[in-house]
Amino acid sequence: MEDSQNQRFRRDNANLVSGTDLSRRRRSSAKKQRFKFDFKRSKRLYIALGLIISFLVVVALSATIYTWDQHLIVDGVTISDVDVGNMTMDQAKETMELEVERLLGQTVKLNVDEQVKEVKLEDLGLNVSADAALEEAYQVSRRGTIINKVLAKMKTSEGIKLGLAQEWDEDKLLQRLNNDLGEFNKPAKDASFDINPNNSMAIKKEVVGRVIDTEDLVDRIKDIDIFSQVPEFTVKYKDQLPIVTAAQLEEQKITGLLASYTTRFDPSQTARSENVRIAARAMDKAVIKPGDTLSFNKIVGERTVEAGYKDAYIIVNGKFVPGLAGGICQVSSTLYNTGLLANLPVTQRSNHDLAISYVPLGQDATVAYPDLDLKFNNNTGGYLLVRTKVSSNSVTIELYGKVVQGQEVLISSKIESVIPVEEQRLVDETLAHGASRTTQEGQPGYVVKSFRTIKLNGNIKNTETLNQSKYSPLPKIISVGA
Known part of the structure; x- marks a missing residue:
C-alpha cells in the first residue's frame, strides 16, 4: 500500500513537471508567434509608409513641374x-x-x-x-x-x-x-428793359430757348458697350426756360421817383468841383437789382489820375490836407441822404472826422477806396435806378424805383453834446515880436444822433435811430512872433 502511494506521488510529480514544461513551451511558442506577427505588421507599415512618401514625392515633383514658372501667363x-x-x-x-x-x-x-x-x-x-x-x-x-x-x-x-x-x-x-x-443750341433770352427818357422801364419779353439735352446724351454714351458695335444716337432737345421773365420785371419795375437830394459846392475850387463831376457821372444810370447792395465804391470804382481825378483837400487824421479825389465825399454824402429818404436800409456808413458844411450834422458819409464804403440794401422788391445831375455849383442824386404810395420819409438830427475848440499858439519867426495872426479858424466838435421817421398816409409808422456821429474839434491856430 505504501508502494502504491509512492507510485502515485511520483506519477503526480511527473505530471506536474510535464505540465510546467508544456506551459513553458506554449508560452515560448506564443512569443515567437507574436514576434513574427509584429515583424510582419511593422514590415507592412514600413512598406506602406515608403509608398506614401514615394507618392508624395512624386506628387510634389509633378506639382512642381506642373507649376514650373516659365514667366508665361497660364493657358486659358x-x-x-x-x-x-x-x-x-x-x-x-x-x-x-x-x-x-x-x-x-x-x-x-x-x-x-x-x-x-x-x-x-x-x-x-x-x-x-x-x-x-x-x-x-x-x-x-x-x-x-x-x-x-x-x-x-x-x-x-x-x-x-x-x-x-x-x-x-x-x-x-x-x-x-x-x-x-x-x-445747335438756341439759348433762352431773359426779359430785359431799357430806361426811357422819363426814367421808367420799357420791358422786352423773354424768349424760351431750345438746347441739346446733354444730361440725357451723357447718360446714353456712358452706357455704351464698347465691346459691341457702337450705336448711333439721335440727339434730343429740351426747352431752356429764361431766368428773368417779363412778368417778374412787371412786378419789379420802376414806377417813379423814390427820393432826391441836392448839395451845393464852391465852383471856384476847380479841382474839387471836377472831382465831384467825375464821381457823379460814374454813378449816373447805375441799376441795382432787387435784393442786391447799392455800393458807392463798386459803382464809382477806384479813384485814379487816369480816371481824371485831381488833388484837392481831404480830411486825414483830423486835418485838412491835399489828396487825390478830394471832394467826392460830397457825392457820397448826397447819395447817403437820398438813400435815407428812399427808406433803404443802411449797411455801411462812416461820418467824417471833422464836421462838414454841405449837409446837416449827422447826415454825411465819408468814403475811401476800397474798404471805407457807403452801402444800402435794396429791399424795395423792385429795381433801383440812380440818376445824377451836376450844375455849376450843385450835385443832385435821384433814386427811381418801386414807389410805395402814401409813404413819406423825414430825417432829423439832434446834437447831443458840443466839444469846445482848443486854441494853439505857434511861434512864427517871420512875424515881428509881439505880432500875431490867426492861421486856422477852429471849429467845435459834436456828438450827433440822427433819426429817420416813416409816415404812411400821414401817420407815423416807425421812427428809426441812425448811427451816432462823432466829430472831433478843429483847433484854432494863432501864429505869434518870436
Whole structure:
C-alpha cells in the first residue's frame, strides 16, 4: 500500500513537471508567434509608409513641374475675350495695347437735325486700361502654396475671364459735346428793359430757348458697350426756360421817383468841383437789382489820375490836407441822404472826422477806396435806378424805383453834446515880436444822433435811430512872433 502511494506521488510529480514544461513551451511558442506577427505588421507599415512618401514625392515633383514658372501667363486666361494665355508679360501688354487702341478709336455717330457728328470714344473722355487685368492674369497660379498654384492652374482649363478697366471723364465728355453741338443750341433770352427818357422801364419779353439735352446724351454714351458695335444716337432737345421773365420785371419795375437830394459846392475850387463831376457821372444810370447792395465804391470804382481825378483837400487824421479825389465825399454824402429818404436800409456808413458844411450834422458819409464804403440794401422788391445831375455849383442824386404810395420819409438830427475848440499858439519867426495872426479858424466838435421817421398816409409808422456821429474839434491856430 505504501508502494502504491509512492507510485502515485511520483506519477503526480511527473505530471506536474510535464505540465510546467508544456506551459513553458506554449508560452515560448506564443512569443515567437507574436514576434513574427509584429515583424510582419511593422514590415507592412514600413512598406506602406515608403509608398506614401514615394507618392508624395512624386506628387510634389509633378506639382512642381506642373507649376514650373516659365514667366508665361497660364493657358486659358482671356482679357475682355482676348486670349493672353502662354504669353510673356511684354507680349500680353503689346496685345492689349492694340486692343485698347482699337476700342478707343471706335466712333460714335451723333445725329442732330439733318447733320451727323462723328466723335471717337477717346475724344469723348473714355479711358480704358489693361494694367490691372494684366497683373491679375500674370499672378494666376503664382500665389499661395503649391497646392493653391496647382488648383489655380487646373481651374484655367475651364477658362479664366478678366476684364479691361474703363472709366469716363465726365468733364471732358461734357466739354466735347458742348463744343461739337453748341452751334445747335438756341439759348433762352431773359426779359430785359431799357430806361426811357422819363426814367421808367420799357420791358422786352423773354424768349424760351431750345438746347441739346446733354444730361440725357451723357447718360446714353456712358452706357455704351464698347465691346459691341457702337450705336448711333439721335440727339434730343429740351426747352431752356429764361431766368428773368417779363412778368417778374412787371412786378419789379420802376414806377417813379423814390427820393432826391441836392448839395451845393464852391465852383471856384476847380479841382474839387471836377472831382465831384467825375464821381457823379460814374454813378449816373447805375441799376441795382432787387435784393442786391447799392455800393458807392463798386459803382464809382477806384479813384485814379487816369480816371481824371485831381488833388484837392481831404480830411486825414483830423486835418485838412491835399489828396487825390478830394471832394467826392460830397457825392457820397448826397447819395447817403437820398438813400435815407428812399427808406433803404443802411449797411455801411462812416461820418467824417471833422464836421462838414454841405449837409446837416449827422447826415454825411465819408468814403475811401476800397474798404471805407457807403452801402444800402435794396429791399424795395423792385429795381433801383440812380440818376445824377451836376450844375455849376450843385450835385443832385435821384433814386427811381418801386414807389410805395402814401409813404413819406423825414430825417432829423439832434446834437447831443458840443466839444469846445482848443486854441494853439505857434511861434512864427517871420512875424515881428509881439505880432500875431490867426492861421486856422477852429471849429467845435459834436456828438450827433440822427433819426429817420416813416409816415404812411400821414401817420407815423416807425421812427428809426441812425448811427451816432462823432466829430472831433478843429483847433484854432494863432501864429505869434518870436
